[in-house]
Amino acid sequence: MDAKTTTQPRHLSLEESYAYDRKTLDYIRKAAAHGLYEIRGMGAKRKLPNFDDLVFLGASMSRYALEGYREKCATKTVLGTRFAKKPVELEIPITIAGMSFGALSANVKEALGRAATEVGTSTTTGDGGMTSEERQSSKTLVYQCLPSRYGFNPDDLRRADAIEVVIGQGAKPGGGGMLLGQKVSARVAGMRTLPAGVDQRSACRHPDWTGPDDLAIKIQELREMTDWEKPIYVKVGATRTFNDVKLAVHAGADVVVVDGMQGGTAATQTCFIEHIGIPTLAALRQAVEALEDLDMKGKVHLIISGGVRSGPDVAKALAMGADAVAIGQGVMIALGCNGDAYYQDGKRVSALEDYAALGAAPGYCHHCHTGQCPVGITTQDEILEQRLEPAVGAKHLKNYLKTLNMELTTIARACGKQNVHHLEKEDLVALTLEAAAMANVPLAGTNWIPGSEGK
Amino acid sequence: MENLTFDLAQTKVSALNHYLHHDAPGKGAHKITVINPDGAHNIAVGLDAPVEVEVIVHAGYYAGGMNKRARVVIKGSAGTGVGENMMSGVVHVQGFASNGAGASAHGGLLIIDGDAGLRCGISLKGGDIVVGGSVGSFSAFMAQAGRMVICGDAGDALGDSLYEATLYVKGGIRSLGADARVEPMAEADIAIVADLLKQAGLEHDPGAFKKVASKRELYHWNADANQEY
Numbered sequence: 001m002d003a004k005t006t007t008q009p010r011h012l013s014l015e016e017s018y019a020y021d022r023k024t025l026d027y028i029r030k031a032a033a034h035g036l037y038e039i040r041g042m043g044a045k046r047k048l049p050n051f052d053d054l055v056f057l058g059a060s061m062s063r064y065a066l067e068g069y070r071e072k073c074a075t076k077t078v079l080g081t082r083f084a085k086k087p088v089e090l091e092i093p094i095t096i097a098g099m100s101f102g103a104l105s106a107n108v109k110e111a112l113g114r115a116a117t118e119v120g121t122s123t124t125t126g127d128g129g130m131t132s133e134e135r136q137s138s139k140t141l142v143y144q145c146l147p148s149r150y151g152f153n154p155d156d157l158r159r160a161d162a163i164e165v166v167i168g169q170g171a172k173p174g175g176g177g178m179l180l181g182q183k184v185s186a187r188v189a190g191m192r193t194l195p196a197g198v199d200q201r202s203a204c205r206h207p208d209w210t211g212p213d214d215l216a217i218k219i220q221e222l223r224e225m226t227d228w229e230k231p232i233y234v235k236v237g238a239t240r241t242f243n244d245v246k247l248a249v250h251a252g253a254d255v256v257v258v259d260g261m262q263g264g265t266a267a268t269q270t271c272f273i274e275h276i277g278i279p280t281l282a283a284l285r286q287a288v289e290a291l292e293d294l295d296m297k298g299k300v301h302l303i304i305s306g307g308v309r310s311g312p313d314v315a316k317a318l319a320m321g322a323d324a325v326a327i328g329q330g331v332m333i334a335l336g337c338n339g340d341a342y343y344q345d346g347k348r349v350s351a352l353e354d355y356a357a358l359g360a361a362p363g364y365c366h367h368c369h370t371g372q373c374p375v376g377i378t379t380q381d382e383i384l385e386q387r388l389e390p391a392v393g394a395k396h397l398k399n400y401l402k403t404l405n406m407e408l409t410t411i412a413r414a415c416g417k418q419n420v421h422h423l424e425k426e427d428l429v430a431l432t433l434e435a436a437a438m439a440n441v442p443l444a445g446t447n448w449i450p451g452s453e454g455k
Numbered sequence: 456m457e458n459l460t461f462d463l464a465q466t467k468v469s470a471l472n473h474y475l476h477h478d479a480p481g482k483g484a485h486k487i488t489v490i491n492p493d494g495a496h497n498i499a500v501g502l503d504a505p506v507e508v509e510v511i512v513h514a515g516y517y518a519g520g521m522n523k524r525a526r527v528v529i530k531g532s533a534g535t536g537v538g539e540n541m542m543s544g545v546v547h548v549q550g551f552a553s554n555g556a557g558a559s560a561h562g563g564l565l566i567i568d569g570d571a572g573l574r575c576g577i578s579l580k581g582g583d584i585v586v587g588g589s590v591g592s593f594s595a596f597m598a599q600a601g602r603m604v605i606c607g608d609a610g611d612a613l614g615d616s617l618y619e620a621t622l623y624v625k626g627g628i629r630s631l632g633a634d635a636r637v638e639p640m641a642e643a644d645i646a647i648v649a650d651l652l653k654q655a656g657l658e659h660d661p662g663a664f665k666k667v668a669s670k671r672e673l674y675h676w677n678a679d680a681n682q683e684y
Contacts, residue, residue: 036676148578149540149558149559149578149580152540152559153521153540153542153561154501154503154521154523154540154542157501157521158501180676181674181675192599193561193580193581193599193600194599194618195618195619195674198618198674198675199674199675199676203578203597207539207555207558207559207574207577207578207596208517208535208536208539208540208555208558208559208577209535209536209555210554214516214535217496217497217515217516217517217535218516218517218536220496220497221496221497221500221516221517221520221536224468224469224472224497224500224501225472225500225501225520225521226501227469227472227473227476227477228469
């Protein structure tokens with residue numbers, strides 16, 4: 001008998017475990033190799049309910065649409081009218097989120113200021129203080145007061161247009177800032193009063209107040225400092241958002257900024273980014289309900305951030321009740337983050353080799369923490385930072401912001417609104433059960449809002 | 456005009472601060488006396504002029520906050536965050552100070568004749584603090600630069616996560632925080648303590664102080680540290 005004719009082909013077993021998939025195996029091996037948690041940049045990468053899970057009900061028989069190309073649709077946005085003598089007036093409801101000099105290069109901060117000024121919106125400082133580049137290039141600059149108080153001083157406070165007291169950040173509610181030694185250059189260290197090259201782990205709690213009652217006095221101090229002129233924002237990472245927003249209002253905020261868990265970071269533990277905080281969609285709904293509960297909607301303004309990427313995202317955020325949005329990661333991507341090339345003297349130059357040297361690739365890169373950004377954005381390296389030319393960056397960012405604003409007004413007109421701030425929750429339905437429950441809007445084709453029974 | 460009195464029983468703190476910001480730097484009074492503060496918060500914050508403000512008697516939170524150039528004297532006690540984030544000048548509390556005194560001060564001199572509460576000198580960034588009495592726990596937490604002279608005792612976790620600030624303590628230290636250690640006093644340290652005591656008008660033997668500074672072991676990630684801090 002011929003053995004060859006009777007042997008069965010060998011079965012190759014490739015049944016992947018759901019719990020111990022390749023990502024998990026990789027995580028365990030890395031932990032075993034290093035004995036240290038992973039630190040990375042950008043925001044949550046896991047699949048989360050988001051604005052894509054909502055759609056607009058455009059006008060038809062029961063609503064009257066506006067002509068997309070002819071009829072005006074206002075985008076003007078005023079923030080901070082509650083107590084401030086000089087509220088912030090913006091041409092569009094799309095602002096640039098707080099990102100530090102240190103995390104970003106001085107060139108990038110200048111590009112942000114230029115683009116924001118051209119489209120009539122605001123930029124925001126970050127942990128590490130205000131640079132002269134961003135003050136000079138930004139018409140409207142929001143000055144953050146953070147737990148670390150790095151570089152915080154009364155002169156910059158007085159030359160800011162608004163003040164943002166940062167309690168937390170969506171990527172890491174409950175955590176302080178982090179800037180690894182390779183980005184703590186002489187200039188960054190000098191601004192932060194730190195030895196150059198230290199792994200800077202900044203405080204997670206403010207040094208001179210502990211609870212909301214103290215914060216109320218702290219906010220009064222900032223108002224006294226600036227003769228009650230400047231709006232005071234309070235920024236929270238999204239967790240117990242309903243209560244946090246109410247407490248921020250109680251503490252005297254003019255504007256509350258809520259940053260959902262998709263919000264980015266320049267360096268944070270992955271366990272923080274992926275496992276602490278709630279999605280932006282859920283946080284926005286709670287923030288609006290908190291303001292409505294206090295009858296403060298429209299009196300205290302709401303800025304939402306964390307994964308706002310597109311014009312439709314902005315429109316949905318406004319429809320759900322936000323007065324404005326703040327964008328960080330989208331702004332960086334517009335500047336060239338995760339792109340395969342950078343522009344130098346008008347020419348495209350490939351960055352692929354530098355991505356490879358980092359162990360990353362365009363489209364996947366989250367290596368902001370290394371300071372070796374291949375396209376020169378999240379770096380303090382004197383050579384790398386030249387890869388982002390402020391004029392080029394500003395042009396791309398201006399285009400991005402203009403596009404978002406055009407999409408926003410297109411959607412608003414389609415819904416019959418002459419002002420983007422007239423978009424309302426009744427214009428939205430959800431495509432998934434999760435989004436319907438979180439955003440508190442009906443599942444498309446039904447009147448059903450999960451969780452609304454008996455209310 | 457040399458002297459001016461603000462009666463906070465009659466006038467709002469905002470009016471006082473507005474005067475100190477806009478009128479005092481020019482032809483206004485160079486000495487301002489504040490009476491009946493009744494523990495009001497935010498007295499004399501954000502000054503940027505070589506004026507003297509005397510508060511009779513007790514002040515609330517953040518008195519002399521973010522001060523530049525001015526001399527703010529509180530004849531009684533001060534609430535949380537006195538002299539917080541000051542840049543220059545002098546804030547002098549003749550009574551006791553509450554929590555977070557001199558928090559994140561970048562410069563200037565904070566003098567507290569009595570005791571200070573928790574977290575005195577937290578996040579200190581270059582300012583000097585002299586405390587005639589004792590300080591509470593977590594004082595000089597994450598202090599980055601500047602000097603603290605403590606004539607009494609220090610509570611728990613003194614100098615936790617200290618950077619380049621230097622602490623001098625005459626009395627006992629209940630415990631040191633992570634990464635803080637006692638170092639020998641050098642001649643230069645004795646001179647620093649003597650100078651700061653003199654500026655504060657306090658009489659102690661500079662040689663009787665201990666020095667606390669950073670071990671600098673937390674400056675960089677260390678996977679082998681086993682979270683023993």
